[in-house]
Amino acid sequence: MLMLRPLLIAAALLAPLAAGSAAGRADNGLTALAGIERGEWTLRAPDGTTRSICITDPQLLLQLQHRGAACTRFVVEDGSLGGRITYSCPGVGNGATRVVVETPRLVRIESQGISRGLPFSFEYEGRRTGACR
Numbered sequence: 311m312l313m314l315r316p317l318l319i320a321a322a323l324l325a326p327l328a329a330g331s332a333a334g335r336a337d338n339g340l341t342a343l344a345g346i347e348r349g350e351w352t353l354r355a356p357d358g359t360t361r362s363i364c365i366t367d368p369q370l371l372l373q374l375q376h377r378g379a380a381c382t383r384f385v386v387e388d389g390s391l392g393g394r395i396t397y398s399c400p401g402v403g404n405g406a407t408r409v410v411v412e413t414p415r416l417v418r419i420e421s422q423g424i425s426r427g428l429p430f431s432f433e434y435e436g437r438r439t440g441a442c443r
Contacts, residue, residue: 340409341390343371346417349364350365350439351365352437353436365438374419375405375423380399380400391411392418403426406423407421416436418434
């Protein structure tokens, strides 16, 4: 019991900090993404390749590799300018994504994981380019 007492004291002292923190929770997304503009976005990779997506729900940026899959997300870090999540999609794969919101029209996305048994890793700079078509 003497060995356990310091752990209990530490847990009691840290509990209020953990309760007030957004990190370390099962959730659907990141707070910072609520501030980005909806519409057509162009995602540009470091090699110059681009792809366009219509963003009606900014949280879809968190699992670009597994869009539309039923996944469980865990928020690792959540702040006003972005954060990190991990996610698991049973039977499809998993991933970890970091998003930085520069402005409501500019984001940076890094993601890596496994999709259908194969590894993936990508970086994008996303810019809002107009209304969805």
